[in-house]
Amino acid sequence: MRNAWKVAVVLLVAASSIQAEGVPVKSRLISLGLFKNGLTVVRRAVSMPGPGTYRIDEVPEPVHGTFWIEAGTDVEARMTSEVVDVPVHGELITDFQERLAGREVIIHFRDGQIPPATGTVVAIEPAKGAVVWARTREISRYNSYGSTPAAPSSGPFLILDGSDGRVYVDSSMIAYLRIKGGEKSVKERRPMLLLTVPETDRKQTDVFFSYLARGVSWAPSYRVDVSNPDTLSIEQNAVVKNELSDIEDAEISLISGFPSIQFANVTSPFSLETTWAKYFQELGQRADSVNLIGINVISRQAIGSNTVVPSRSADLSATPEGEGADLHFQSLGKRTLLEGDSMVISTASGKAPYKRIVEWIVPDTRLPNGRYIDEYLRQNEPEKYEDAVWDAVRFKNPLPFPMTTAPAMVISNGRFNGQRLTYWVNKGEETTLHITKALSIRTRYTETEQPGRREIAYIGGNDYREITVKGELKVNNHRKETVSIVIRRRFSGDLTSADGSPTCVLREEGITSVNRRNELTWTFDLNPGEEKILAYQYLILVDK
Numbered sequence: 001m002r003n004a005w006k007v008a009v010v011l012l013v014a015a016s017s018i019q020a021e022g023v024p025v026k027s028r029l030i031s032l033g034l035f036k037n038g039l040t041v042v043r044r045a046v047s048m049p050g051p052g053t054y055r056i057d058e059v060p061e062p063v064h065g066t067f068w069i070e071a072g073t074d075v076e077a078r079m080t081s082e083v084v085d086v087p088v089h090g091e092l093i094t095d096f097q098e099r100l101a102g103r104e105v106i107i108h109f110r111d112g113q114i115p116p117a118t119g120t121v122v123a124i125e126p127a128k129g130a131v132v133w134a135r136t137r138e139i140s141r142y143n144s145y146g147s148t149p150a151a152p153s154s155g156p157f158l159i160l161d162g163s164d165g166r167v168y169v170d171s172s173m174i175a176y177l178r179i180k181g182g183e184k185s186v187k188e189r190r191p192m193l194l195l196t197v198p199e200t201d202r203k204q205t206d207v208f209f210s211y212l213a214r215g216v217s218w219a220p221s222y223r224v225d226v227s228n229p230d231t232l233s234i235e236q237n238a239v240v241k242n243e244l245s246d247i248e249d250a251e252i253s254l255i256s257g258f259p260s261i262q263f264a265n266v267t268s269p270f271s272l273e274t275t276w277a278k279y280f281q282e283l284g285q286r287a288d289s290v291n292l293i294g295i296n297v298i299s300r301q302a303i304g305s306n307t308v309v310p311s312r313s314a315d316l317s318a319t320p321e322g323e324g325a326d327l328h329f330q331s332l333g334k335r336t337l338l339e340g341d342s343m344v345i346s347t348a349s350g351k352a353p354y355k356r357i358v359e360w361i362v363p364d365t366r367l368p369n370g371r372y373i374d375e376y377l378r379q380n381e382p383e384k385y386e387d388a389v390w391d392a393v394r395f396k397n398p399l400p401f402p403m404t405t406a407p408a409m410v411i412s413n414g415r416f417n418g419q420r421l422t423y424w425v426n427k428g429e430e431t432t433l434h435i436t437k438a439l440s441i442r443t444r445y446t447e448t449e450q451p452g453r454r455e456i457a458y459i460g461g462n463d464y465r466e467i468t469v470k471g472e473l474k475v476n477n478h479r480k481e482t483v484s485i486v487i488r489r490r491f492s493g494d495l496t497s498a499d500g501s502p503t504c505v506l507r508e509e510g511i512t513s514v515n516r517r518n519e520l521t522w523t524f525d526l527n528p529g530e531e532k533i534l535a536y537q538y539l540i541l542v543d544k
Helices: 004-020 278-282 295-304 375-380
Strands: 028-034 039-048 052-056 068-070 075-085 104-109 117-121 156-164 166-169 174-180 185-197 205-214 216-225 231-242 247-257 327-337 342-362 388-396 406-412 413-424 431-437 441-449 457-458 462-477 483-492 492-496 503-506 516-525 531-543
Touching: 028 166, 028 216, 039 052, 039 185, 039 216, 052 295, 104 156, 117 166, 156 231, 185 205, 216 247, 216 278, 231 327, 327 342, 342 431, 406 431, 413 431, 441 483, 462 483, 462 516, 492 516
Parallel strands: 028 247, 216 406, 342 483
Antiparallel strands: 028 039, 039 205, 052 185, 068 205, 075 185, 104 117, 104 174, 117 156, 156 166, 216 231, 231 342, 247 327, 342 388, 388 431, 406 413, 441 462, 457 462, 462 531, 483 516, 492 531, 503 516
């Protein structure tokens, strides 16, 4: 009996030493670099008073390949977990097996004929080693952003140690459960980061660790005021939302650009959140830069990263931004933001002369091989193939840095006029912002294939028939004012003639196709009640 008591004491001391591994230290959140795609560059610091192993509760969940330690000496990092007692804050306890481990309970059954069961809830260790690797169904034990972890399942039974032996209780038969001594605390398995500092002459070792994580991001927007007929004012706002952890007096920067984060969707195997099976599965998946609901895929990608306006030619008069990668860092200074909080902050403003125009965009109706575009393509990208006439404003970016891709709201004399997506615009570069559909400017376009001899051309093993296409654009002004009209007609082929001497620009997407992809642009003023008709003609090769 005495020997058994000694063995129990030794086991208890050993278990306590394992659970209390590492000296607890607190890391400091120094800075956050916020991308628009939901990822954040996190930088933390912690001071170690000497050699040894230290425990940090602020556990990272980094993107694969982004966790790095800077200490001026070799510091070893290890991720592990421990079971701790945490106070009850009124949350509903559904996982009795882990959260009530070690507590004595009384269980009453739905069937009144079964007597109550009394015993101590058994602590079940999580699966390790080969057992974890062999799992066919991945169940994460730690949810994102610090929420309550899920426990290793004990199956459909709640296991107790009773006075007469082990009791297996069918969980579906439990009517209610009472905890002896009250419900002051529960068990919770939490991950922790262990940092081991080697022997060194330093009295204190400052360790910095950085990584990419999900949880803090920003969403920009613009307000454009055109109340003044000659000069507009533009203001940029940023919405910052924190779903990572409490931020206290940390430097926050907003990052604009088109970052290449190839493994953005892969959680590092260093995290206890993932397993090797999940890691390899994520490696085979395509990264999605952003997950925005309610808009098409093209707009999601544009907002989540940054995209220049489609088919816009380069404006070489724009002010060069400097050397290096095309990333802009906008500092917000030191900020405090609790987990779950969000804030709106004005980041820049400026004024610029502008011009009101009516822009009519006539889309290309053919594929690069000359055939007409299928209906399903039109439905997948309705904006790309829409024949639309827009009231718009044209101006140069007056802000001290590039305008990032974001929604822009236009107001005039305090009244809402419209909201559209504005694309990446360099400092000093010209852009056109659509406001609303120009319903009082009536338009119509027609195209017909001309009869006559159609030559056959053989290209890349395919035979093409050369066809002459004649088009006509008609626009009339139903307003009581003169409007400046810009018509953009996109087509595939080679231009042979056009009224009004338009500019013809080769679009980037058509450089290598059989038929060149072009854009004709007319700019002219249209008086009240006036109508203008423009004819053009081009040759196109159509795949037989």
